[in-house]
Amino acid sequence: MRLVGDINEARDLAxxxxxxxxxxxxxxPMQRGWLATVMRNLQRQQVRRETRxxxxxxxxxxxxxLPSPELMVAKAEAQRRVVDAVLALGEPYQSVILWRxxxxxxxxxxxRSQGLPLATxxxxxxxxxxxxxxxxxxxxxxxxxxxWTGLLLPLIHCDTxxxxxxxxxxxxxxxxxxxxxxxxxxxxxGSLLLYLAPEQSTDMPSESxxxxxPELRQELQVAREDGPGTERLTLTTNDLAPASAGESQRNxxxxxxxxxxxxxxxxxxxxxGEGLDTIPMRSDAKGAFSLVTxxxxxxxxxxxxxxxxxxxxxxxxxxxxxxxxxxAVLAPAISLAGQVLNPAGKPLAQxxxxxxxxxxxxxxxxxxxxxxxxxxxxxxxATDETGRFELAGIPAISGAKVILRRxxxxxxxxxxxxxxxxxxxxxxxxxxxxxxxxxxxxLDPAGYPVPDARVCLGAEAxxxxxxxxxxxxxxxxxxELSLHALKRGYLPAHRLLAAEEAKAAGxxxxxxxxxxxxKISGLLVDRRGQPIAAARIWIHDGELLPGLNGSIEGYAHGxxxxxxxxDVREPSGASTASMDELKEAYPNTLWAWTRSxxxxxxxxxxxxxxSYALRVLREDPLQIxxxxxxxxxxxxxxxxxxxxxxxxxxxxxxxxxxQALLGIDVxxxxxxxxxxxxxxxxxxxxxxxxxxxxxxxxxxxxxxEFANPGRQPGFLVLSGEQIMNQFLPFDANGMQxxxxxxxxxxxxxxPRRMHFRIDLADDQAATSxxxxxxxxEALPIASFQNEGxxxxxxxxxxxxxxxxxxxxxxxxxxxxxxEATEVQRSKLNLRAGMVNRIER
Numbered sequence: 035m036r037l038v039g040d041i042n043e044a045r046d047l048a049x050x051x052x053x054x055x056x057x058x059x060x061x062x063p064m065q066r067g068w069l070a071t072v073m074r075n076l077q078r079q080q081v082r083r084e085t086r087x088x089x090x091x092x093x094x095x096x097x098x099x100l101p102s103p104e105l106m107v108a109k110a111e112a113q114r115r116v117v118d119a120v121l122a123l124g125e126p127y128q129s130v131i132l133w134r135x136x137x138x139x140x141x142x143x144x145x146r147s148q149g150l151p152l153a154t155x156x157x158x159x160x161x162x163x164x165x166x167x168x169x170x171x172x173x174x175x176x177x178x179x180x181x182w183t184g185l186l187l188p189l190i191h192c193d194t195x196x197x198x199x200x201x202x203x204x205x206x207x208x209x210x211x212x213x214x215x216x217x218x219x220x221x222x223x224g225s226l227l228l229y230l231a232p233e234q235s236t237d238m239p240s241e242s243x244x245x246x247x248p249e250l251r252q253e254l255q256v257a258r259e260d261g262p263g264t265e266r267l268t269l270t271t272n273d274l275a276p277a278s279a280g281e282s283q284r285n286x287x288x289x290x291x292x293x294x295x296x297x298x299x300x301x302x303x304x305x306x307g308e309g310l311d312t313i314p315m316r317s318d319a320k321g322a323f324s325l326v327t328x329x330x331x332x333x334x335x336x337x338x339x340x341x342x343x344x345x346x347x348x349x350x351x352x353x354x355x356x357x358x359x360x361x362a363v364l365a366p367a368i369s370l371a372g373q374v375l376n377p378a379g380k381p382l383a384q385x386x387x388x389x390x391x392x393x394x395x396x397x398x399x400x401x402x403x404x405x406x407x408x409x410x411x412x413x414x415x416a417t418d419e420t421g422r423f424e425l426a427g428i429p430a431i432s433g434a435k436v437i438l439r440r441x442x443x444x445x446x447x448x449x450x451x452x453x454x455x456x457x458x459x460x461x462x463x464x465x466x467x468x469x470x471x472x473x474x475x476x477l478d479p480a481g482y483p484v485p486d487a488r489v490c491l492g493a494e495a496x497x498x499x500x501x502x503x504x505x506x507x508x509x510x511x512x513x514e515l516s517l518h519a520l521k522r523g524y525l526p527a528h529r530l531l532a533a534e535e536a537k538a539a540g541x542x543x544x545x546x547x548x549x550x551x552x553k554i555s556g557l558l559v560d561r562r563g564q565p566i567a568a569a570r571i572w573i574h575d576g577e578l579l580p581g582l583n584g585s586i587e588g589y590a591h592g593x594x595x596x597x598x599x600x601d602v603r604e605p606s607g608a609s610t611a612s613m614d615e616l617k618e619a620y621p622n623t624l625w626a627w628t629r630s631x632x633x634x635x636x637x638x639x640x641x642x643x644x645s646y647a648l649r650v651l652r653e654d655p656l657q658i659x660x661x662x663x664x665x666x667x668x669x670x671x672x673x674x675x676x677x678x679x680x681x682x683x684x685x686x687x688x689x690x691x692x693q694a695l696l697g698i699d700v701x702x703x704x705x706x707x708x709x710x711x712x713x714x715x716x717x718x719x720x721x722x723x724x725x726x727x728x729x730x731x732x733x734x735x736x737x738x739e740f741a742n743p744g745r746q747p748g749f750l751v752l753s754g755e756q757i758m759n760q761f762l763p764f765d766a767n768g769m770q771x772x773x774x775x776x777x778x779x780x781x782x783x784x785p786r787r788m789h790f791r792i793d794l795a796d797d798q799a800a801t802s803x804x805x806x807x808x809x810x811e812a813l814p815i816a817s818f819q820n821e822g823x824x825x826x827x828x829x830x831x832x833x834x835x836x837x838x839x840x841x842x843x844x845x846x847x848x849x850x851x852x853e854a855t856e857v858q859r860s861k862l863n864l865r866a867g868m869v870n871r872i873e874r
Contacts, residue, residue: 050076119169286325288334288347288360288405290317293391293431295398297321298364302337305349325349325360333407334362342367342429344391345399348407360405363395365429370451372458373421374438381421382462385440388414389425389450390481392433408480437481438462439544445475445483465542473505474543476519476527484547487521488589490581495595518579518586519545525642526586551590554664555637556671558630558650565634566652566675570706570725572627573638574649574660578709583721584623590640593626617723625706625723627651641666650675651706656727657744658704677744678766684739685780687732687752690843692783694736697754702727702740704748724749750782756866757784758816758842759823785842788864792848793873797834800850800857800874804828807844816840838869848872 051073060068290298298321305313307329314337317323323334327349334347347360376382396403413428425436430452438446443462465473476487476498483502488495491506492515498504508515519527527545558566576585583596594602599616621627630636638648645663650673659677683702687695708722727748730738745766752760760782763770768777775781792803804827805813812827817839828851829839843864850858864870 047073047077047080116170119166122169123165283326283328284330286327286349286360288323288325288362289401290321290323290334290347290362290364291399291401293344293363293365293395293398293429295400298341301341301364303334303362304337305332305334307332334360336362336364339427340367341365342427344395344409344429344431345403346407346409348405350405358402358404361399361401361403362406363399365431367427368430368452368454369424369426369456370428370436370454370458371422371424371456372460374417374423375421375459375461376443377461377464379461381417381419382440382443383417383419383421385417385421385423385438385443385462386414387416387423387425388437388439388481389428390435390437391429391431392435393482394433395431439475439477441544442542444542445544470508471505472508472517472531472541472543473503474517474545476502476504476521476545476547478521478524478547479549481546484519484521487519487547488582488595489545490518490520490579491515493580495581517543517545518581519547520582520586520589521547522590522592522640523550524590525549525551526590551639552641552643552666553637553639553669554641554646554648554666554671555635555669556673558634558636558673558675560675563674565630565632567630567632567634568653569630569636569675570627570651570653571630571636571638572621572625572649572706573641574647574707576626576646577642578712578721580712582623585626587640587642587646588621588623588626591621591626591628591638592640593621593623595623614726618725622723624709624721627706643667648673649706651704651725653725653727655679655740655742655744656702656704656725656748657742658706658746659744677746679742679744680777682739682741683743683750683777683780684737685775685777685782686736687738687782687784688736690783690785694734695732695754695756695784696734696736698732698736698738698757698784699729699751699753700732700738701729701751701753702743702748703751704744704746708747752782752784756786758787758814758840760784785844786866787840788843788845788866788870789838789840789868790864790870790872791838792831792836793871794831794834794850795874798852799834800831800852802828802830802851803836804849804851805841805845805862806847806849807842808846810847813842813845848874850874 051069054072054076055069290301290303292298297317299317299319301317301321303315303317303323305315305325305327313325313327313329313332315323315325315334325332325334330349330351332349334349335343341364343362344365345361345363347362349360374382374385374387413425415423415425417423428450431450432452434450436448436450438448438460440462442465444465446460446462448460472491474489476484476489478484483498485498485500485502487498487502487504489498489504489506491508494506496504496506498519515531517529517531524547527547529543529545531543558569558571560566573585573587573591576587578585579589582589584593589595596613599613599620599622602616602620616622617625626638626640628636628638643666645665647663648661650659650661651657652675657675657677657679659675661673664671687698687700689695703724703726706723706725708720710718710720712718727743728740730740732738747763747765749761749763752762762774762782764777769775769780774783794800803815805815807813814825814827815829816823816825817829817837829836831850841864843866845864846862848860848862849856858874860874862870862872
């Protein structure tokens with residue numbers, strides 16, 4: 035207390051003294067006087083630090099008076115007028131300004147993610163800034179340009195890091211209070227003044243002028259405007275830019291272990307980066323190392339040829355020292371050499387050999403591997419024409435395996451020796467697959483077997499077992515066969531096989547999944563910038579595979595196959611829903627949708643390395659919207675849901691003779707997927723899914739109406755006990771049956787339902803029946819049971835009697851058949867509202 039005069043500071047000083055004594059104790063016994071000396075030295079050091087800090091603050095302080103109330107009001111008014119000018123800009127210029135200066139996105143990043151030339155990106159912002167400058171000069175007056183520039187000049191020094199949290203999901207339309215949004219925008223627009231201010235102005239202080247970033251004169255393109263109903267779409271990716279020369283130094287700390295998790299002391303290491311000089315270092319007695327650098331990314335590896343890097347330490351780009359240590363794992367270097375033989379003992383060429391560390395290697399390391407990169411797949415070779423191989427400089431890891439793979443031969447996994455060996459002799463085993471079957475194994479990018487992967491060969495499909503093995507029937511296809519392997523979360527593996535070669539006995543193939551699949555993530559908002567929750571979003575143009583009855587992307591994203599859908603039970607567990615109901619309730623391989631969350635955020639995975647069109651569905655009102663092509667891997671995508679809509683779909687349901695029908699259910703549905711799938715045989719088939727939308731019941735005048743529907747293709751389904759159910763498709767131009775009239779004023783004349791039953795005097799006179807219209811065309815005959823409908827043109831007669839069936843009132847002729855031969859034809863006069871008993 036005598037030294038510092040404050041009880042809290044005294045306690046801190048005492049703790050610091052004890053800590054110093056523990057870290058560097060005296061050479062002899064610890065005396066009280068020695069502790070007092072240490073305490074006084076620590077107290078003097080603290081006084082000097084405080085004195086220097088106060089002096090720095092005094093020199094840095096600005097000696098200026100507080101602004102007057104009039105000046106503060108003038109500044110606030112100027113800020114408001116700048117914000118109003120931005121919000122008054124038309125599209126795409128308003129979005130350009132907001133995304134460039136509110137979201138702080140550099141032009142090069144936007145150009146890359148949008149797939150546009152940088153020159154195009156820059157030119158759009160140039161025009162936007164020109165319009166903004168012209169509007170401000172018009173508002174303030176040409177002579178007042180220096181005045182409004184000076185009023186907003188202090189905004190250049192706003193701390194934009196505080197404002198970063200105001201943007202939700204990367205979108206400038208995030209729900210925030212108007213005041214916060216305008217203040218944030220005005221603060222960031224202070225940076226714009228360095229561009230917007232007239233070039234002849236010389237009133238701007240040199241300090242402020244030099245503080246501007248060079249890219250403030252570049253622009254960001256954020257809009258594609260192709261016409262009404264087209265969305266604004268912004269893409270930014272997570273690609274890291276190279277570290278700038280002015281980036282601050284960071285203190286990187288790390289540890290180095292062997293493959294058993296033991297610290298490796300006094301080993302030479304180096305940090306490597308693309309296009310950078312090697313940075314040498316060495317681990318200390320506890321296996322620790324440190325690095326002070328502004329360069330990133332870097333990998334820390336062994337600099338000793340006697341040690342092989344198994345897991346490299348990873349120094350990522352960042353702005354602060356990390357608490358997670360950089361961890362590298364090394365193993366002694368050994369060499370293996372020898373010869374591979376076929377079952378007959380002959381040299382076998384083109385055998386792929388690789389070293390796989392044990393799967394439990396990470397569990398042996400006592401530290402987190404978050405700042406590390408595994409080098410699996412780095413050690414491999416192939417046998418030459420004489421079957422010989424050499425694996426030099428490979429790690430000696432307990433539990434590692436030597437993996438041998440060659441088409442036509444079973445996989446061979448050997449325990450890797452932990453010491454160098456030459457003269458090895460290894461014999462492969464041939465496949466024992468039967469004629470007409472293809473067998474093989476699916477491997478992940480590191481070379482490990484992949485269980486439960488989906489393998490498709492044409493329209494056939496199967497799953498791999500626990501060891502990644504599969505067998506699949508070839509079928510009767512000719513020419514080339516396309517063999518696919520898929521695993522959720524990975525890109526697909528693909529091979530083209532000659533059909534005759536594939537059908538040969540012993541056909542065995544390896545399929546290597548190349549890499550994890552990409553994602554697209556972002557934000558869905560409406561025209562006002564408000565987030566849209568619970569909308570369905572999916573890939574509209576995935577690669578179709580007949581063996582999946584859907585797309586590769588749909589499967590990889592987690593969409594259920596037809597078999598998996600059938601295994602899904604209703605919550606009660608008592609029954610299985612229909613396939614149509616299941617496909618609306620669960621993402622499937624054809625319609626692999628995801629939902630936006632309460633903040634409008636979404637993520638779609640399972641994507642290959644290309645661009646995709648997204649499709650968005652809102653259920654109330656039922657509307658569908660298509661985006662532009664978006665590169666896989668894009669994040670912070672912003673989609674403004676702006677579909678083309680109609681005022682209504684409406685009309686009247688009537689009988690064929692024009693009487694209004696009351697109580698008819700009219701269901702409005704839209705196609706979510708409409709694709710044509712081509713099979714290896716050359717046969718093609720339409721495939722699609724639809725979403726069942728709202729339902730109306732016709733009133734006494736037969737009238738129904740759906741307000742504000744989208745203009746995407748869809749269909750109406752009419753059902754009721756009085757009529758035969760009707761499926762009425764339409765497209766953007768109207769009904770496919772033009773006699774029904776325009777979609778806004780439909781006249782849906784539908785046939786009534788007639789019930790009948792056949793009784794034959796001779797039980798053996800006929801075995802089936804058909805109903806014909808006036809043109810002798812067969813009409814659908816239906817059975818309505820358990821809220822379902824079975825419809826076909828020919829219905830069985832059993833022991834001279836049919837069940838009660840239904841047919842359109844257009845039926846005028848009954849045709850009876852015995853086996854495939856027509857035996858009788860007679861005229862009909864059916865009546866509605868009763869079961870017509872027909873005796874023959």
